[in-house]
Amino acid sequence: MNQKIRAIILGASGYTGAELLRLLLLHPHLEIAGLSAERNAGHPIAEVFPHLAIYNLPPLVHIDELNFSNADLVFCALPHGTTQAVIAGLPKHLRVVDLSADFRLRDPKLYAQWYGHAHQAIVLQNEAVYGLTEFHRAEIKTARLVANPGCYPTASSLPLIPLLQNKLIETDNIIIDAKSGVSGAGRAVKQNLLYPEVTGGISAYGVANHRHTPEIEQILSDASGKSIHITFTPHLIPMSRGMMSTIYTRVRSGKTVADVRAALHGAYDAEPFVHVLPDGRLPATHNVAASNHCHIAVVPGAVAGQVILLSVIDNLVKGASGQAIQNMNLMYGFDETMALMQAAVFP
Amino acid sequence: MNQKIRAIILGASGYTGAELLRLLLLHPHLEIAGLSAERNAGHPIAEVFPHLAIYNLPPLVHIDELNFSNADLVFCALPHGTTQAVIAGLPKHLRVVDLSADFRLRDPKLYAQWYGHAHQAIVLQNEAVYGLTEFHRAEIKTARLVANPGCYPTASSLPLIPLLQNKLIETDNIIIDAKSGVSGAGRAVKQNLLYPEVTGGISAYGVANHRHTPEIEQILSDASGKSIHITFTPHLIPMSRGMMSTIYTRVRSGKTVADVRAALHGAYDAEPFVHVLPDGRLPATHNVAASNHCHIAVVPGAVAGQVILLSVIDNLVKGASGQAIQNMNLMYGFDETMALMQAAVFP
């Protein structure tokens, strides 16, 4: 390949923007053609991301100062709600990987219910392909607009999809107890995200009403072929990166934990990034930190029929920027793992 | 009261020992009569706990160097398994608050099953009073030997007992997803507890086989009047102190979340240390750090009938040393809150 893909990142001054840059700088077939920011427009990259100052990156500018005509691709890392209008206004030659939640929910009514306003770009929403890579490769390859999954939906659905597809578990009482690092909240400046408010403590938030709930339910309903409602409880953990989902399910009558384990191995043993741990090993976010990997464990519960699934990802990588690049690789015919094959950073 | 109670701490060089000392130094009617340690015997307290060096404390000695005849009370903070023989060998005039797990399980078979060896002091086990203060005041007042509850059992059972006593929830599928700070593992020197192994990450451990499971089941079975088995999943959180239990239950047919809330308020509104949060407030371990308080929240699940209970304690205080002092206060007729009424340390 002689020609490099020219990519623009919208909302480059947030954490997912930084992570896109860190990973894309390793990509041999892509170059950064433009970077936009809101508050930080006009600030040198060295001020916004001192760790990237040594690279030859375009300046952070307002979105309307960007030259889209010379670009092939846009990574959109803008806040939820504002993204749909921006993408609707982009030139149509551009392919888009959107990291916001704006195009993830297929049903506009569901979107309106959870986000409190009508969707602004329903035609695009119909066009958007949901980018949970392992399950949508064919559509992603040809998609113009990919809705990159949320971090909680990625961590929570990867262990469940094969079980639902194979009708191994009950669908009426799936409980997902999730734990996230702080970077999942983005770089927004809020009191509850200050260091002293977070360090050394754990808190629950959005219990039974977090906006990732309908996204998870959409994935699980697609996998099972019927409407599924879940119990979803997120917690904030004093760590920058990392996400764990602890999932409580029951096998269906006649099914066993061995069936569950077999289904997961069947689904993932050939995958480069999703790994089913051998019996007896439990996941830790450390083991996937700064990597695109997902680790999944299966543990039989003490109560008959109960199966506990545990999965870990790095919320900024497989839960955001890494999966976005994985999807981009598919869209342009690159090896899917390109720029993503580093081991986790430990310790 | 003119005479001070003279207390000995066995196993004073661990974290629960340090916490006993920190709190007892605030107690007007108790003096420290002796301190034992194993590896640290002979070391000055200034080396083992530099923050306590300014106090006039007895030296750390081997247990057989202690003079028990001049003491009234023993706090026993020794490792599980070794405690029962030690307590069996103590002079009988001593009252004992034991912080280990050795006397918590009433059923010797259950003990043998979970701890891998026969109990060494079955007569004492029969005598022991389980020290979940809010529910056993009468027996604790006259007890000679109090088995101080574990941290997970305390955090997990306080929200559940009133619901089970009032037959408000189903008993066949109680799920407790628990999160603990690292001090819960004690001061034992293990690779998996080193700073770089813990900081910035979360891991699960003891899934479906943690030793606190039968202790929780014993409490819940007592409260409900029938045998209960639970699903219990502990996680290690990068924080020194603090514990959260996120509990998933279902109300029984005809019962409501309002009934659940009312039962908790009925049980705890007069309690000094257990607080049911108003609707909409979620607990955080920060809000109970270094205090003897427990905060409990009730959240209706998104799925019909589901109720999510969340509780937080400081594992070293209400989950160990604070509750031990609360019990001691009862045993000697002191105000139950004596030496324990500090607000949480935040930030």
Next chain:
Amino acid sequence: MNQKIRAIILGASGYTGAELLRLLLLHPHLEIAGLSAERNAGHPIAEVFPHLAIYNLPPLVHIDELNFSNADLVFCALPHGTTQAVIAGLPKHLRVVDLSADFRLRDPKLYAQWYGHAHQAIVLQNEAVYGLTEFHRAEIKTARLVANPGCYPTASSLPLIPLLQNKLIETDNIIIDAKSGVSGAGRAVKQNLLYPEVTGGISAYGVANHRHTPEIEQILSDASGKSIHITFTPHLIPMSRGMMSTIYTRVRSGKTVADVRAALHGAYDAEPFVHVLPDGRLPATHNVAASNHCHIAVVPGAVAGQVILLSVIDNLVKGASGQAIQNMNLMYGFDETMALMQAAVFP
């Protein structure tokens, strides 16, 4: 004493406000008569400080809604620069302990130079007594307005004052390399104080131009009787609380490290809160966490004549709210240690 002192806290919703409340709730002779806040006025205390919700505290109101006529004392925990006008406008029957920097610098020119604007209350500045308790007890007892010292000045000057008073060290090249926890920056919502920006890393800031520099120089110049200029380098450490000053000095010709050590013991051995560590023990902020204590160590340098002094405090206690209460105790004739004699919280 029958009558309780009635205290108002201005700026109660910040970290020093929280710490004043935590400690004052332990004080037998003081009651909280009013609390003011800016952004948080009107919000219930349970929202601003959930850990204090169980106490019967006055509501957070705007300062002009407070009834000062019924109060005896004001703790002023407002931001630097805004405080002087506020205090100038208070009724004159009130005694004031001011935790801001507004009245710490005696020289109005120096104030204007470092804070960028003329001082607004020069008469009050003349009246203000500098509240480094151990060295100004007599004036503090009768003061109407106490300028409570900064955290860096407290940690840095306590080891140096006795050496300068006794002319033991050279004064032309004192270097203070200081390390602070994040709560020292207050609860202001800034991007660089977000959890992911701070955790797991160290940074320097304000090198050679931090505003605590002239305050430290004023103290040291007073102690030595001549004008002293220092090198002061603060660093931000990933911890909520705690401060360490590592101080590099040289003994004067004919003086020794033993002289240094003797001077410190002479100054502090009778003090309740300042402790000179025995030879060989090094300080750690853990050993003073959540306490009003200061630990000081003396280490001979490897280079002839060099002496390294290390001191630790909790920036929110001895470095702010604790010392404020210590001063208040003096002002009202209470035991100086009242409400302040808890051991450090460890772990």
Next chain:
Amino acid sequence: MNQKIRAIILGASGYTGAELLRLLLLHPHLEIAGLSAERNAGHPIAEVFPHLAIYNLPPLVHIDELNFSNADLVFCALPHGTTQAVIAGLPKHLRVVDLSADFRLRDPKLYAQWYGHAHQAIVLQNEAVYGLTEFHRAEIKTARLVANPGCYPTASSLPLIPLLQNKLIETDNIIIDAKSGVSGAGRAVKQNLLYPEVTGGISAYGVANHRHTPEIEQILSDASGKSIHITFTPHLIPMSRGMMSTIYTRVRSGKTVADVRAALHGAYDAEPFVHVLPDGRLPATHNVAASNHCHIAVVPGAVAGQVILLSVIDNLVKGASGQAIQNMNLMYGFDETMALMQAAVFP
């Protein structure tokens, strides 16, 4: 290049071993031919480093089970003191990069003085080339045995060498106040490295007697052409990775801060990994985390003649395994930056 270099790692189960593996897995011209461990010999890599379980790595074996005849290169990551005998016993066809301190001090007397025993391999010590890459490229290229620098010596000497070579600063009072993350202590299981002992606090250790002192002095003396003694104070910071040196020096009469800045730019502007920050930017360890970069800042002190230098590295990368690979690249004629050109991981 068709043939891959075959490398063995001795002491692969520690933190520098993990970091060597993480980075070497990115190297296109090197393969891992063997891994040794002590306590962990025989354990699967998945147990020792779960994050590396997905790679096809050799088993961890005792050193005497390794087949050295089929290898080209040894990275030696064994503890100080034990390394010299091991390397002396290796087949002579092997080239060695030693990450221990055993071959860093040229003077056997100095070694004996600081390490408490006579050096066991003095002939090898004479042969060893000191591997501070930026200053010893010629010797490293042809070396058989490279003594890879310590983390503190790397962070501390890079800012100083150009100043000493150009005789810009006084040499009699260089003060290095250093701060290190916990991984610098290795994976040894010690009480003072447990999570609760470290998190949320800072401590000083090895003040004026740390073993990296003579190594730093050797480098600085070489650079200046005369014997230099320094003041070196290390501190333990609650972070896994990262190191900062804050260095206090004085310019020589007639020299200026501008001269200092110019010398550093002259030395490093063409370097791939050492970066002199523009005026006004201060270093933070976050900006080099998990990377081989070093950032250096120059700040004029408030006292005349004083210059403050600040430098940051990742102690496990430029301070250990990254620099080892940088040296290996030189030894084998690879591009010096191979496998090392990732941006820092932030947040």
